[in-house]
Amino acid sequence: MTSVDRTAYPAFARAVSVRELAESFTPTEAEIEWARGRTQDERHLLALAVWLKSYQRLGYFPKVEDVPAVVVDHVRGAQDVELERSASRSAKRHREFVRTHLGVTYEAARGRQVAEEAIRKAVQSKDNPADLINVALEELIRARCELPGYFTMASAIRAEVKNGFFQLVAGRLDPSTRARLARLLVVDPVSRRSEFDRLKDVAKAASLGKFKERLALLAEIDAIGPTGEWLEGVPAGKAAHFAGEARSPTPPTCARSPRTSG
Template sequence: MAGIELHLFFSPTRDELQWAADATDGDEHLLALLLMLKSYQRLGCFPALEDVPEQVVEFVRRQVELPEGTLPLYRAERTAKHHRGLVRKRAGVKYDQGEARRIVEWPIPKEAAAKNRPADLINNALEKVVEAGLELPGFSILDKMASKIRTEVNASIREGIYDRMSTAQRAGLLRLLEERDSDGTTLFSRLKKPAKGPTWSRFKNLAKRLDWPDELGDTSVWMESVATGKITDFAGEADASKLRDYAPIKQIALIAS
């Protein structure tokens, strides 16, 4: 962790040091409480003391001039719980993980309809929890929630693409994985082949080439209401080496994308 980040986010103020000193009865607890306070201010949740980087522990210890070798320790869970309560009171937040999860679950499906990266899905949800004055759920909980919801939303979008096709159109897309061009490559590889550099002759060839996928079906119908970013993500998943392992609905939706 860079020194400038340590100074910006982990330097206790004089007021914070006095507050922590008034609430504790020894150097170990003083250091532990300050680490909980500064970690919460930075992360919005409480890490386990053993997960706080050693350089952060050492930086805070030196900032408040505690003896060399002082370690942040809780010998009883009730003390750790009491300290978390003190930090929440000072930060003006409540601990209600059920409500925090409910708030998180509301925006993620909407975001997942247009975005695919878990980080993108989580960030907006976190803002809502902070606005509500609640302690953030742990990142692992958020990551699992985002992944689960993203999977459900993606499956729903793919089913919609599949349902908007005729039986003949679905069969036509699946044939792309089997039928081959004169050079032995599949028609699917031909579909994904990028255009070459722009010249007039190549432009005319490209125009002819576009007539071929247009014959496969009307993609504007298939992709109705599907976000452009989601189409791009699905197209990126359409790897010939993996497509055969997917269920037919996913296969067809990715090929269509």
């Protein structure tokens, strides 16, 4: 599972510095007045202000209880009120206040479309799910869309595109070629190795005999078939990724990141 730490997905630092508190979480007088004008009592004022500053920093709404205590204390110091977790109805209304104030939209369908288009374009040259997520994040921020809480679509689109390339190559192989390639995977019961495994042998110490063996192995690989023609239309970067997966087939999956919704 791809860790959120490996992506550019915004999150609270484990230890929020004094500098970050001052630069990112200090409400301005105008913001405090704005918050006061949209809450009916002091109990919800701090929650609204914390959400405002958190959204400005993260690009999405965290749960109030997930905000570091130092951030809450810093925002509280600017208002001198106690934090009150808003009721569900109030919380939804407060999130809409923040979105309107910051000029961002919460349109799940549009956000998904923006992210999906970005991932489909990036997956032609990138393969790491973290890289695909980062590209989608950049596009969502550029489009002023609220960030989604998870990116399961990255893995789904990645698999879809990869399967498309696999079908493209497989469609170019005649039955005899497919049978020949399938035989490469048959494991010898004595040596416990397959021909495919042997093809991945690295070059050994330089000597005339080893050099001749290497040339013979390369000739066998070339005799497999016109691989250049089979891979025509597959980006070089994707072909390199597929080769890497053949050496160590452990594809990662996409990350989930808990947060609020709606």
